Amino acid sequence: MLELRGVTAGYVRGAPVVRGASLRVGDGESVGLQGPSGCGKSTLARVAALLHRPEEGEVRLAGEPVTAFRHRAPRERRTLVGVVFQQPRMASDPRLTLRAMIAEPLRAARRPRAEVAARTDELAAAVGLGGDLLSRRPHEVSDGQLQRACLARALAPRPRLLVCDEMTAMLDASTTASLVGVVERYREESGAALLAVGHDRVLLRRWCERVEEFSAVAEPLAPDPRDP
Numbered sequence: 299m300l301e302l303r304g305v306t307a308g309y310v311r312g313a314p315v316v317r318g319a320s321l322r323v324g325d326g327e328s329v330g331l332q333g334p335s336g337c338g339k340s341t342l343a344r345v346a347a348l349l350h351r352p353e354e355g356e357v358r359l360a361g362e363p364v365t366a367f368r369h370r371a372p373r374e375r376r377t378l379v380g381v382v383f384q385q386p387r388m389a390s391d392p393r394l395t396l397r398a399m400i401a402e403p404l405r406a407a408r409r410p411r412a413e414v415a416a417r418t419d420e421l422a423a424a425v426g427l428g429g430d431l432l433s434r435r436p437h438e439v440s441d442g443q444l445q446r447a448c449l450a451r452a453l454a455p456r457p458r459l460l461v462c463d464e465m466t467a468m469l470d471a472s473t474t475a476s477l478v479g480v481v482e483r484y485r486e487e488s489g490a491a492l493l494a495v496g497h498d499r500v501l502l503r504r505w506c507e508r509v510e511e512f513s514a515v516a517e518p519l520a521p522d523p524r525d526p
């Protein structure tokens with residue numbers, strides 16, 4: 299489903315934060331990527347979700363290389379991948395209600411209005427957003443409720459790969475269990491693959507069929523000579 303080969307990526311040209319990383323997630327497979335804070339997991343997750351263009355290396359999604367596109371992969375490629383980040387507030391438009399947020403990828407794909415409404419209701423129920431929560435904006439809900447909406451939004455276009463970057467890091471145990479359950483049910487019914495990124499090996503082991511150490515998928519970076 300996803301293949302990263304020799305991926306080097308960063309934010310300043312010539313100063314990569316990930317070097318030579320290779321990782322494979324098979325169709326329907328769940329893979330955990332574990333490593334210490336700051337090692338570059340989120341950067342690699344963004345490359346996997348086609349949100350960050352690597353400096354070098356190849357990204358293949360559903361068998362096709364996607365690095366040929368100059369900045370962003372075309373929509374039909376991007377909707378193959380759903381992504382949920384650690385901090386829902388940084389990933390949410392404060393002007394949108396939770397209902398509009400969940401519906402946004404379907405609207406962008408110009409799905410018919412009735413289908414958008416039905417799928418949004420279905421997803422809201424699946425992630426446990428009831429009552430008037432759907433008509434509230436991000437500043438009117440808790441982090442956990444907002445993360446539920448972010449997960450629903452990621453699942454809306456029925457992705458074949460879900461990338462969860464520390465999705466539950468700021469949630470309590472019961473919200474964590476609930477969101478992990480939503481992802482598991484989605485994978486059971488759709489056969490989608492999962493790349494779960496985190497530092498909690500115990501949670502990743504419980505959640506994924508295979509857990510890779512970041513240090514095993516990427517070449518170690520030389521120490522920065524500016525560091526004391």
Ligand SMILES: Nc1ncnc2c1ncn2[C@@H]1O[C@H](COP(=O)(O)OP(=O)(O)OP(=O)(O)O)[C@@H](O)[C@H]1O
Binds near residue numbers: 309335336338497
């Ligand atoms: N937008 C950015 N601009 C510049 N540098 C960045 C940016 N995002 C991350 N970095 C740097 O890239 C390195 C890797 O960061 P990244 O977030 O990928 O690590 P991580 O393993 O996911 O960390 P954490 O577990 O703490 O989230 C860090 O040194 C970080 O400071």
